[in-house]
Amino acid sequence: MKKFILRTYLSAATFALLIGCSSNPKSKSYSGYGLQSISPETLARYAPPTPKSAIKNQIEKLVDIRSPSAGVITSDGKKLFVNWTVTGSNQIWRLDGPNSFPTQITGGEDRSNLVGMSPDNKWLVVSRDNKGDENYGIFLLSAAGGELKTVYYNSKYQTSYQGFSEDSRGLYYTSNNLSPDSYVIYYYDIASGKSSVVWDKPGIWSLSDHLGERAILSKHNGSMHNEHFLLNLKTKEATPLIGQNEIEDFSVLLSAKSDEYYVLTNKVNDFRAIYLLKNNKLAPYISVNNADVDDMSMSRDRHFLAYTINKDGYAHIHLLQTSNKKEIPILAPKNSEQAYWGSFSPNSRYITFAIELFNSPRKNYVFDLKTRKSTEWVHSSTPEVNTLGYVKAELMTYPAEDGTPIPMFVWRSQACKTKTCPVIINFHGGPESQSQPRFNPIINLYVDRGFVYIQPNVRGSDGYGKKWLRADNGANRLKVITDIRDAARFVKKNMAYNGVVPKVGITGGSYGGYSTLVGASMFADDYDASFAIVGMSSLITFIENTAPYRRALRANEYGEPKTDREFMLKLSPVSYIDKVRKPLLIAHGATDPRVPVGEAVQFHETVQQNNKDASLIIFPDEGHGVSKRPNIVLLNSYTVDFFERYLK
Numbered sequence: 344m345k346k347f348i349l350r351t352y353l354s355a356a357t358f359a360l361l362i363g364c365s366s367n368p369k370s371k372s373y374s375g376y377g378l379q380s381i382s383p384e385t386l387a388r389y390a391p392p393t394p395k396s397a398i399k400n401q402i403e404k405l406v407d408i409r410s411p412s413a414g415v416i417t418s419d420g421k422k423l424f425v426n427w428t429v430t431g432s433n434q435i436w437r438l439d440g441p442n443s444f445p446t447q448i449t450g451g452e453d454r455s456n457l458v459g460m461s462p463d464n465k466w467l468v469v470s471r472d473n474k475g476d477e478n479y480g481i482f483l484l485s486a487a488g489g490e491l492k493t494v495y496y497n498s499k500y501q502t503s504y505q506g507f508s509e510d511s512r513g514l515y516y517t518s519n520n521l522s523p524d525s526y527v528i529y530y531y532d533i534a535s536g537k538s539s540v541v542w543d544k545p546g547i548w549s550l551s552d553h554l555g556e557r558a559i560l561s562k563h564n565g566s567m568h569n570e571h572f573l574l575n576l577k578t579k580e581a582t583p584l585i586g587q588n589e590i591e592d593f594s595v596l597l598s599a600k601s602d603e604y605y606v607l608t609n610k611v612n613d614f615r616a617i618y619l620l621k622n623n624k625l626a627p628y629i630s631v632n633n634a635d636v637d638d639m640s641m642s643r644d645r646h647f648l649a650y651t652i653n654k655d656g657y658a659h660i661h662l663l664q665t666s667n668k669k670e671i672p673i674l675a676p677k678n679s680e681q682a683y684w685g686s687f688s689p690n691s692r693y694i695t696f697a698i699e700l701f702n703s704p705r706k707n708y709v710f711d712l713k714t715r716k717s718t719e720w721v722h723s724s725t726p727e728v729n730t731l732g733y734v735k736a737e738l739m740t741y742p743a744e745d746g747t748p749i750p751m752f753v754w755r756s757q758a759c760k761t762k763t764c765p766v767i768i769n770f771h772g773g774p775e776s777q778s779q780p781r782f783n784p785i786i787n788l789y790v791d792r793g794f795v796y797i798q799p800n801v802r803g804s805d806g807y808g809k810k811w812l813r814a815d816n817g818a819n820r821l822k823v824i825t826d827i828r829d830a831a832r833f834v835k836k837n838m839a840y841n842g843v844v845p846k847v848g849i850t851g852g853s854y855g856g857y858s859t860l861v862g863a864s865m866f867a868d869d870y871d872a873s874f875a876i877v878g879m880s881s882l883i884t885f886i887e888n889t890a891p892y893r894r895a896l897r898a899n900e901y902g903e904p905k906t907d908r909e910f911m912l913k914l915s916p917v918s919y920i921d922k923v924r925k926p927l928l929i930a931h932g933a934t935d936p937r938v939p940v941g942e943a944v945q946f947h948e949t950v951q952q953n954n955k956d957a958s959l960i961i962f963p964d965e966g967h968g969v970s971k972r973p974n975i976v977l978l979n980s981y982t983v984d985f986f987e988r989y990l991k
Contacts (some may be wrong), residue, residue, distance in 0.1 A: 372945070373884070373888065373939070373941030373944065373945055374888060374941075375888055375939065375941075376888055376889060376890060376935065376936050376939035376940070376941070377476060377933070377934050377935070377936060377939075377940075378476075378933050378934055378963075380888075380939060380940065380941055381933055381940050381941070381944070381961070385944060385961070386933060386961060386963050389944075389959045389960055389961040390960075390961070390963070391960050391961075391962060391974070391977050391981075392960070394977060394980035394981055394984060395980065395984055398980045398983050398984055399976060399977075399980045401788070402785075402788075402976050402979045402980050402983070403976050404726065404727050404728055405728065405784040405785060405788060405979075406784075406972060406975050406976055406979070407726055408704055408723070408724075408725050408726070408728060408730075408784050409427060409428050409429055409704075409723065410697075410699075410704045410705035410706075410707075410721075410723045411425035411426060411427040411436065411705075411707060411721055411723070412425050412426040412427070412457070412685070412697075413425075413683055413684065413685025413686070413695045413696055413697040413707060414426075414457075414685050414686070414695045414707060414720075414721075415457060415459075415460045415467075415685065415686045415688075415695065416685075416686070416688045416693045416694075416695050416709050417460075417464045417486070417688060417689075418464055418688050418689050418690035418692065418693075419464075420688070420692065420693050420709065420711065421439065421440065422437055422438065422439055422486070423437070423438045423695070423707070423709065423720050423721075424436070424437050424438075424448075424457055424460065424467060424486075425438070425445075425457070425707065425721065426455075426456060426457050427445070428972065429447075430447065430450070430972075431971060431972030431973065432451070432452055432453065432454050432455075432970065432971050432972070433454035433455060433456060433970065434447055434448075434449045434450055434451075434454075434455050435447075435448050435449040435455055435456075435457045435467065435469065435484070436448065437486075437488070438720060438721065441709075441718050441719060441720045442719065442720065442721070442722060445721075446488070448467075448484065448488040449469060449484065449491075452964075452971065453471055453472060453473055453474065454471065454472065454475075454970055455469050455470070455471045456469065456470040456471070456479075457469065458470045458481075458504045459504050459506065459507060459514070460486070460507075460686075460689065461507045461511040461514075461689070462507060462509055462510075462511045462643070462689040463511040463689070464486060464689060465485065465486055465511065466483050466484070466485065466486065466507075466511070466533075467483070467484045467485075467486055468481065468482070468483060468484075468494075468504050468507070468514065469481070469482040469483070469484050469491060470482075470502075470503070470504060471496075472966075473498060473934075474934050474963075474964045474965065474966065475932055475934050475935070475964070475965045475966025475967065475968075475969075475970060476498075476934040476936060476966055477501065477890075477936050477937070477966055477967070478497075478498055478499065478500060478501055478502075478936075479501055479502055479503065480493065480494075480495060480496025480497070480502055481493075481494040481495055481496070481502045481503075481504050481514075481516050481531075482494060482496070483514075483533070494514065494516060494531045494538075495516060495518060495520075495529070495531070495538065497520060499520075500518050500519050500520040501518065501519050501526075501892070502516055502517065502518045502520075503516060503517045503518075503526075503549070504516055505517055505528065505549060505550040506550055506552075506553055508530075509554075509555065512532065512533060512534065513530055513531050513532045513533055514530075514531050514533075515528060515529065515530055515531075515541065515550050515553070516528075516529055516531060516538075517529070517548060517549055517550075519892060521543070522545070523890070523891035523892065524547070524891035524892050524894070524895050525545045525546055525547065525892075526546070526547050526548050526549070526892070527540060527542065527543045527548075528540070528541040528542040528543075528548055528549075528550060528560075529541060541576065541579065542560065542574070542579065542581075546562045546563075546564075547562065547563040547564075547892060547895060547896065548560065548561065548562055548563075549561045549563065550574075551571065551594065551595055551596070552595065552596045552597050552641075553576065553597070554597045554645070556575055556576050556577045557573065557574075557575065557576070557597055557601070558573075558574040558575075558576050558597075559571055559572075559573065559574070559584070559595045559596070559597060559604075560572040560573070560574035560581055561595070563896060564590075564896075564899075565590070565896055565898075565899040565900070566775060566896050566897060566899065566900050567592040567775055567812075568590050568591065568592060568899060569586055569592065569593055570583070570585070570586030570587050570589070570593075571584045571585050571586050571593055571595045572584055584604065584620070585604075585606060585620060589610070590899075591608060591609075591610040592608060592609060592610075593606055593607070593608045593610070594606070594607040594608070594638075594639065595607075595620070596639065596640075596641050597641075597645070598619075598645060598665075599644075599645035599646075599665070602621060602622075603619060603620070603621045604619070604620040604621075605617060605618075605619065605620075605628070605639065605641070605648065606618045606619070606620045606625060607636060607638070607639050607650075608625075609635075609808070609809040609812075610625075611625060611627075612630070613808035613809050613810055614630070614631070614633065614634060614635050614636075614808050614809070615635040615636050615637070616628075616629060616630035616631075616636050617629040617630070617636050617639060617648075617650065628668075629650060629661075629663075631652050631654070633654075633808075634652055634653060634654040634655075635652070635653040635805075635806055635808075636650050636651070636652060636653075637650075637651040637652065637653040637658060637806075638650065638651050638684070639651075640684060640686070640687065641665075641687075642687040642691035642694070642712075643687060643689060643690070643691050644690075644691040645665060646664060646665055646666065646691060647662060647663070647664060647665065647671075647687070647691065647694070647712060648662070648663050648665050649661070649662050649684045649687070649694060650662075650684075651682070651683070651684060653777075653806050655738060655750070655806075656738070656750070656752065656777060656778065656779040656780060656800070656806060657680065657681065657779070657780065658681045658682055658683065658779070659679075659682055660673060660682040660683070660684055660696055661673075662694070662710075671712070671715065672715070673696070673710060673717060678700070679698045679699060679700055680699050680700055680701050680736075680779075680780050680781055680782065681698075681699040681779060681780075681781055682696060682697070682698050682699070683696060683697045683699075683705075684696050685697065685707075691712070692711065692712055692713055693709050693710065693711055693712065694709075694710050694712065695707065695708065695709055695710075695720075696708050696710060696717075699781060699782050700782060701733060701734075701735045701736065701780065701781075701782060702730050702731055702732070702733040702735075702782070703730060703782060704723040704725065704730070704782050705723060705782065706719055706721065706722055706723065707719070707720045707721035708720060728784065730782075730784070730787075733782075733784075733787045734754050734755065734756060734787060734790050735780075736752040736753065736754050736780035737752070737753045737754075737755075738750065738751075738752060738780070739751055739752075739753050741799070741829060741830055741833035741834075741837075742829065742833065743802075743823070743825065743826050743829050744825045744828075744829055747802070749799055749800065749801055749802070749826055749829070749830070750799070750800045750807070751778075751797050751798060751799040751800065751830065752778055752779070752780050752797070752798045753795065753796070753797050754786050754787070754789075754790050754795070754796040754797075755790065755795040755796070756790050756791075756793075758793075759790075759793070759794075759795050759838075761840065762840050762841075763838065763839055763840045763841070763843040763844070763845050764793055764794060764795050764838070764845060765793070765794050765795070765845055765846045765847075765848070765986070765990035765991055766794065766795040766796075766797060766834045766838060766845050766846070766847045766848070766990075767789060767794055767795070767796050767797070767847075767848045767849075767850060767986055767990070768797045768798075768799065768830050768831065768834070768847060768848070768849050768850075769796065769797065769798050769849075769850050769851055769855065770798075770799065770801070770827065770849070770850075770851035770854075770855040770858035770859065771798065771800070771804070771851065771854070771855050772851065772852050772853030772854045772855045772856075773803075773804070773805070773853070773854050774803040774804070774815060774854040774900070775803065775804070775805045775812060775900075776804065776805060776854070777800055777804050777805045777806040778798035778799065778800050778804075785979055788983065789983070789986075792983070792987065793991070794986070794990070795834075795838060795845070797830070797834070799826070799830050801815075801823065801826035801827065801830075801858075802814035802815055802823040802826055803815030803816075803820070803823065816899065816900055817899070817900070817901075817902055817907065817910070818902070818907065818910040820910075820914055821910055821913060821914060824861065824865070824914065825866075827849075827858050827861055827862050827866060828862070828865075828866040828869050831847045831849070831862070831866070831869040831870055832869060834847050835847060835869075846871040846872070846989075846990040846991075847869070847870055847871055847990075848870065848871060848872040848873065848874070848986050848989070848990050849862040849863070849870045849872075849873050849874075850873070850874040850875070850876070850982065850986075851875070851876065851878070852876035852877050852878070852968055853876075853877050853878065853937070853938065853967065853968070854878075854879075855876070855878070856875040856876045856877050856878020856879070856929075856938070857875075857878040857879040857880075857916070858878070859873050859874065859875035859876075859878055860873070860875045860878050860879075860880055860916035860929075860946065861914075861916055863875070863916070863923050863925070863927050864916040864917075864918075864919035864920060864922050864923050865916065865919045865922070867919070867922040867923060867924060867925060870925065871925055871926075871989065871990060872925060872926040872927075872985065872986060872989035872990055873925070873926070873927045873928070874927075874928045874929075874930070874981075874982055874985055874986070875927070875928070875929045875930070875943075876929075876930045876931070876968065876978070877930070877931050877932060877935055877937075877938050877943075877967050877968055878929075878938065878942065878943075879915075879916075879938050879942050880915065880916050880917050880942045880943070880945060880946035881915040881916070881917045881918075881942065881945070881946075882901045882902060882911040882914055882915050883904045883908065883911050883912065883915065884939075884941070884942065884945070885901070885938060885939070885942055886898060886901060886902070886903070886904055886911075887904060888939045888941060889936070889937060889938065889939060890936040890937065893936070893937055916946065917945065917946060917949075920946065920949050920950060921953065923950045923953070923954055923957070924953070924954055925954075925956070925989075926956035926957075926985070926988075926989040927950060927954060927956065927957040927958070928957075928958050928959075928960070928981065928985050929943045929946065929947050929957075929958070929959045929960070930943075930959075930960045930961075930962070930978060930981065931943035931959070931960075931961050931962070932961070932962045932965030932966045932967060932968065932969065933961050933962065933963045933964075933965070933966075934964070934965065934966040935965075935966045935967045936966065936967070937966075937967045938967065940961060943959055943961070944959070944961075947959035956989075960981065962974050962977075962978075
């Protein structure tokens, strides 16, 4: 399922209201996002420093453990194309057989994403942005390699691939080149090199699926709130299918039958399930008690349906024949932490998938739907690192203020089960995301260095039902924001030995960065050190300055400043800025279109007046997080050094 989660200076009016809730009248103001919103002097002042060499050298070895994407397989089953970060940035590679030596076919400093392949196997579709600004362009690349052919790219706009035509003569894409908060659907003809409009009504639109002249036209009204139409690609007529006048989340695929559709939704029950939609009625098709059907995809011939079950954060893949609903067994390693589907081959004979163990990086497989055999194609290496001794995550819970058990994954050594060890609590982004037990060399580095590492799934996280997912929407976040505090209080009470209470640090990125700033300010008495990455410091200035398309999708989650200012102020870390007295480090990317870099600057420049242990680092060539190898090494080096300095 495609979850449409899209993920420096206050206006005078907003500033006046903020200081009404904060006792510090020196908050900075900002406007806009990206490089244009920050001065060269500010970039220079907060440039990434040189980390300690010993830590940096150890981190470099760990980030060299890289696994490719599940990939796309050709119709003859002889070539696999994958994304891989071996060169230090995400690029596309080709394998000419199982475990063959890979050939790199894209390059450069900026990330290149493989997003599709033509039905005739001749063209790959490449998506690429500049320094993490997320203004992606769409390009064509011959499967044999060579130069990129531009479909559409303008550094001011976002472009997104929406699928190839069945005759391989062209492809569909969306772009907000006419309006920053609205997406037009285009068709690009390869022979002529020209684009034509398919759909241009106002809104955030996408093509979820298409077959012949039929297509699923989707309109995204919120982060997890959409409606769907049946679009005739020839006549351009759209007929409502599902989601109209509802605040619900749906994913829709076409059936081979013209009057039937596969729908993945949590509208009917608390957990997501797959239904058949016919005559405006939903009939149950696939469901699992107390678990989400996490995503679904179909082969081009509509004979096979692939889906994933998410049970308590563990993902398991399933495949069935649509003609008789018979499950097809996938022969793959057992006891995996996570399993992922890749893509069906254009002729529907093969499908790619990947398996991940707690002590082994992801491995890629190709499943032959004719012979029913799985073949390993990529076995990731672990240069100079022994991963066999890695710790397996424990699934535990801690009680919230109201008694609700909050799930969390805990990584700790045997020694830290009988003695007091410093603890790091990492909150995920989203907020509609989920922490899951995965192969993670960085977490195991902390375990080896004597830390306990914890990843909670507070209310608002995905994977635990609709009620849990929506528990933090709007003003309801005030009722559950204490889940962040209660994690630290549980740790200090239950992971103390012989009267020694552990020091507890908090970290996270995006919404996890916001959670970290909440921990550092609102719950300053409960956390001993905080490292926030690309987090929002004010929900008001975040909504006012984030990219226009994101504001349209995120207001239902965080609030609208004109109508919801009061609770947005109460939920903003800047409102509690005078409570920040303990060590704080903030990291941000200058080109970030989601959370403007001004969110970091305005918070830090006020905090540092009262807190000598507060620092800010801005990566000039990164956006919402870090994606380049040197910056990944730097960020993790800063994190390890920071927590070792203040928690031990």
